[in-house]
Amino acid sequence: MQYDIIIIGAGPAGLTAAIYAGRAGMKTLVISEAIPGGQAMLTEEIENYPGFSSSVKGPELVENMHKQAKKLEIDFSCEMVKEVLKKDKGFSVKTSKGNFSSLSLIIATGASYRKLGVKGEEEFTGRGVSYCGVCDAPLFKNKEIALVGGGDTAVYEASHLLKFASTLHLVHRRDRLRATKIMQKRVLEDKKTVMYWNSVIEEIYGSKLMEGVKIKDVKNGKIQNVACKGIFVFVGIDANSNAFKNILKTDEKGYILTDENMKTSLEGAYACGDVRKKLLRQISTAVGEGATAAFCAQQYVEELKGIAYK
Numbered sequence: 001m002q003y004d005i006i007i008i009g010a011g012p013a014g015l016t017a018a019i020y021a022g023r024a025g026m027k028t029l030v031i032s033e034a035i036p037g038g039q040a041m042l043t044e045e046i047e048n049y050p051g052f053s054s055s056v057k058g059p060e061l062v063e064n065m066h067k068q069a070k071k072l073e074i075d076f077s078c079e080m081v082k083e084v085l086k087k088d089k090g091f092s093v094k095t096s097k098g099n100f101s102s103l104s105l106i107i108a109t110g111a112s113y114r115k116l117g118v119k120g121e122e123e124f125t126g127r128g129v130s131y132c133g134v135c136d137a138p139l140f141k142n143k144e145i146a147l148v149g150g151g152d153t154a155v156y157e158a159s160h161l162l163k164f165a166s167t168l169h170l171v172h173r174r175d176r177l178r179a180t181k182i183m184q185k186r187v188l189e190d191k192k193t194v195m196y197w198n199s200v201i202e203e204i205y206g207s208k209l210m211e212g213v214k215i216k217d218v219k220n221g222k223i224q225n226v227a228c229k230g231i232f233v234f235v236g237i238d239a240n241s242n243a244f245k246n247i248l249k250t251d252e253k254g255y256i257l258t259d260e261n262m263k264t265s266l267e268g269a270y271a272c273g274d275v276r277k278k279l280l281r282q283i284s285t286a287v288g289e290g291a292t293a294a295f296c297a298q299q300y301v302e303e304l305k306g307i308a309y310k
């Protein structure tokens with residue numbers, strides 16, 4: 001079957017694009033490798049999404065987006081997109097199960113935070129372990145927290161978190177930080193910072209909520225227990241763009257380049273949400289971009305059909 005629009009990814013960006021495409025009468029397919037929801041499925045409480053005066057559970061928010069999209073005549077399929085090919089008029093999308101074709105494409109495949117891979121990380125994600133300072137810093141007001149990483153993002157986030165935390169245990173596996181000197185100075189000179197050079201997290205422990213971390217000095221092998229209520233992990237984030245890198249332009253880190261209308265370097269293909277190069281990776285930015293991408297894809301499809309029908 002030929003779709004008007006194929007949306008790849010069913011996080012907040014893809015689901016919003018689906019709602020706008022479906023309401024515009026576009027024959028739409030949403031392909032997602034996992035159950036719809038994206039990263040928000042991993043988020044216990046979301047406190048910064050407008051419209052909820054206290055907070056909303058991540059799964060509840062995205063399940064409602066999914067329900068709203070399912071009311072429309074949209075197809076959903078759970079499979080992984082492996083490759084996309086540009087055809088004469090449109091696209092061929094190869095998945096783990098088969099092939100689909102469409103006139104336009106919306107890429108909303110998000111990004112994945114690199115994990116530490118230590119004991120307790122998965123268990124306490126959303127219950128102390130966080131990958132997003134903007135999202136979760138206020139939850140740790142006047143509490144002791146740990147932070148792992150030494151690059152620009154880690155040190156920028158450390159500076160933000162110091163406004164909230166009573167103590168910040170900064171853990172870095174090398175003997176110097178990689179971030180800009182001015183940011184380093186700000187964080188290292190703050191009395192609330194305790195620095196652990198040449199150190200790694202060995203384990204995150206707790207019972208219902210996280211209660212502390214084991215920090216290992218890689219030079220002498222010594223391990224110490226540090227009681228803290230949260231740990232922020234900033235050891236990198238990867239754009240989920242491997243399947244598209246050959247057909248459209250990305251930056252050096254793999255984030256898809258678009259204009260302000262979410263248009264990529266490839267005609268008829270749009271990208272929205274965390275997978276695109278942008279400043280702020282949040283649900284509120286993802287949904288706005290999803291709406292814009294769907295609106296522009298709809299215009300593209302209608303123009304294409306108008307030409308084809310002449």
Ligand SMILES: Cc1cc2nc3c(=O)[nH]c(=O)nc-3n(C[C@H](O)[C@H](O)[C@H](O)COP(=O)(O)OP(=O)(O)OC[C@H]3O[C@@H](n4cnc5c(N)ncnc54)[C@H](O)[C@@H]3O)c2cc1C
Nearest residue numbers: 009010011012013033038039081109110135273274282283
């Ligand atoms: C722990 C955590 C807490 C967070 N807390 C907050 C918060 O409090 N507030 C806030 O605003 N933001 C928060 N964020 C960030 C927010 O969740 C993201 O900015 C948002 O989910 C991005 O939406 P997206 O639709 O672009 O991508 P994602 O949510 O990443 O969704 C991507 C989708 O693409 C699919 N996909 C990926 N690759 C493929 C492929 N090859 N084939 C098919 N499908 C594919 C995935 O299965 C998924 O459905 C948090 C993130 C995390 C990890």
